[in-house]
Amino acid sequence: MRVVVSLMAVAAGAVLLSGCGKKQETAEQPASPNEPASAPAVPAGPTHEQAEALVATLPAPYNTGDIEKGRLTFGQCRACHTPEQGGPNMTGPNLWGVFGRKAASIQGFNYSDGLKASGITWDAAQIDKWITDPRAIVPDTRMSFLGLKNPQDRINVVAYLKTVTTAPQ
Numbered sequence: 001m002r003v004v005v006s007l008m009a010v011a012a013g014a015v016l017l018s019g020c021g022k023k024q025e026t027a028e029q030p031a032s033p034n035e036p037a038s039a040p041a042v043p044a045g046p047t048h049e050q051a052e053a054l055v056a057t058l059p060a061p062y063n064t065g066d067i068e069k070g071r072l073t074f075g076q077c078r079a080c081h082t083p084e085q086g087g088p089n090m091t092g093p094n095l096w097g098v099f100g101r102k103a104a105s106i107q108g109f110n111y112s113d114g115l116k117a118s119g120i121t122w123d124a125a126q127i128d129k130w131i132t133d134p135r136a137i138v139p140d141t142r143m144s145f146l147g148l149k150n151p152q153d154r155i156n157v158v159a160y161l162k163t164v165t166t167a168p169q
């Protein structure tokens with residue numbers, strides 16, 4: 001009986017852990033009086049509530065995006081991009097503040113002529129189109145990425161991207 005009970009406890013723990021974006025779940029647990037709400041183990045990134053609030057500012061259907069699934073899919077983008085404030089440019093430019101930013105506006109980054117001339121200002125729908133097939137938007141783009149063919153994957157990535165490139169309100 002004991003074994004069964006402890007197994008159930010483990011299972012319950014696993015369910016809790018898979019609940020809602022690994023890094024943010026401390027926000028939902030009662031804070032211990034000795035620990036500040038944002039423990040140093042999580043240096044950057046919004047709380048779960050802040051992330052949800054940021055996604056809610058997006059137009060439909062992006063406001064329905066699944067942040068955790070988007071985080072996983074964004075792993076493909078992380079090969080070339082940092083999203084965090086002050087993050088370095090890599091193969092691709094840093095994406096902090098990308099919502100509302102003019103395309104090709106990071107000083108010193110070696111953008112393609114096509115992206116520089118595109119006249120795009122990034123918003124949820126433009127980013128969605130871009131990551132569907134960058135070459136369809138800018139034929140000489142330097143972003144060698146085939147694109148995400150599944151619309152739901154793109155919605156999730158756009159939602160996640162919003163939460164990590166925008167200061168919480």
Ligand code: HEC
Nearest residue numbers: 077080091092093103104111112115131141142143144145
């Ligand atoms: C193989 C590397 C690579 C991957 C993977 C990649 N990118 Fe890029 N990205 C780039 C490069 C390089 C540019 C600059 C493109 C140009 O100058 O034409 C860029 C540009 C961008 C821009 C425009 C930035 C600006 O400052 O105008 C956005 C937005 C973007 N990428 C989002 C994404 C997202 C989201 C993903 C994942 C779904 C992704 N990228 C995957 C390399 C990459």
